[in-house]
Amino acid sequence: MKIATWNINGVRARLDNLVAWLKESSPDIVGLQEIKTVDEGFPRAEIEALGYHVETHGQKGFNGVALLSKIRPDEVNRGLPGGDGDEQSRFMEGVFSVKGGVIRFCCLYLPNGNPPDDPVKYPYKLSWMDRLAAFAEDRLALEEPLILAGDYNVIPEPHDCWDVKAWEKDALYLPPTRQAFRRLENLGFTDAVRASTDAAPLYTFWDYQAGCWPKNNGIRIDHLMLSAEASDRLVSTGIEKHVRNWEKPSDHVPVVAVLDFAAV
DNA sequence: ATGGTCGTGGTACGA
Numbered sequence A: 001m002k003i004a005t006w007n008i009n010g011v012r013a014r015l016d017n018l019v020a021w022l023k024e025s026s027p028d029i030v031g032l033q034e035i036k037t038v039d040e041g042f043p044r045a046e047i048e049a050l051g052y053h054v055e056t057h058g059q060k061g062f063n064g065v066a067l068l069s070k071i072r073p074d075e076v077n078r079g080l081p082g083g084d085g086d087e088q089s090r091f092m093e094g095v096f097s098v099k100g101g102v103i104r105f106c107c108l109y110l111p112n113g114n115p116p117d118d119p120v121k122y123p124y125k126l127s128w129m130d131r132l133a134a135f136a137e138d139r140l141a142l143e144e145p146l147i148l149a150g151d152y153n154v155i156p157e158p159h160d161c162w163d164v165k166a167w168e169k170d171a172l173y174l175p176p177t178r179q180a181f182r183r184l185e186n187l188g189f190t191d192a193v194r195a196s197t198d199a200a201p202l203y204t205f206w207d208y209q210a211g212c213w214p215k216n217n218g219i220r221i222d223h224l225m226l227s228a229e230a231s232d233r234l235v236s237t238g239i240e241k242h243v244r245n246w247e248k249p250s251d252h253v254p255v256v257a258v259l260d261f262a263a264v
Numbered sequence B: 001a002t003g004g005t006c007g008t009g010g011t012a013c014g015a
Helices: A015-025 A044-050 A122-138 A173-185 A241-245
Strands: A001-005 A029-033 A053-057 A066-071 A075-078 A091-096 A101-109 A146-151 A222-226 A234-239 A255-259
Touching: A001 A101, A001 A146, A001 A222, A015 A029, A015 A044, A029 A101, A044 A053, A044 A091, A053 A091, A066 A091, A066 A101, A066 A234, A122 A173, A222 A255
Parallel strands: A001 A029, A101 A146
Antiparallel strands: A001 A255, A029 A066, A053 A066, A075 A091, A091 A101, A146 A222, A234 A255
């Protein structure tokens, strides 16, 4: 079972890349972030033609997440609990049958939070992270393999960015952000990529501006967080960096993991 | 030269 997360930065602008990548990588379950379209605008037919089931949680112009899967989910839930009046489409959950049980795969697009002195944006990020931790704690009680996959907009550690000086005052790196991320680790979630390699640095995002990609000025903000029941089955991970060299790339690349689960 | 780019929707904003 191969799982993946990818902030695609506009699914309609990225359709050719998405199709090419699905054909090449052939993941079983994919969480997409920043589809930047309403549900009706998602290029559903093109993805279904590749044998994928498509579930979306869209929004006009911004945000939006989707779940693509070779197997049909038994259950899909949209929206992160606890956000009374939160209109932003940033979270969805799918439950999939596998041999011997289920896996629960959540696709999340965590708020950016910049600028940190804005009266709304950084508090929204931190409260969203609180809601995510509460959700995670609730789901952990099910004792299922649980994957929290997505664009966290969190640089977990100093070696996850090309220059700490450039990021230390940023909402992606400020101490409260990293503390909130560590709460997930302390609940028992494993950062799959970090757990399966000693290599550093590892990046998943390179800004379009300032020649960040050719200079390898990247950050690692897209994560696959695994509950104990999932990390027990972790085989390998990868950051599909070559996709950043394709024409009209997203500024993020796919992050994948292979887990030792078999289809029903 | 001290910025530099995208996508979306509509000529601003978020990242």
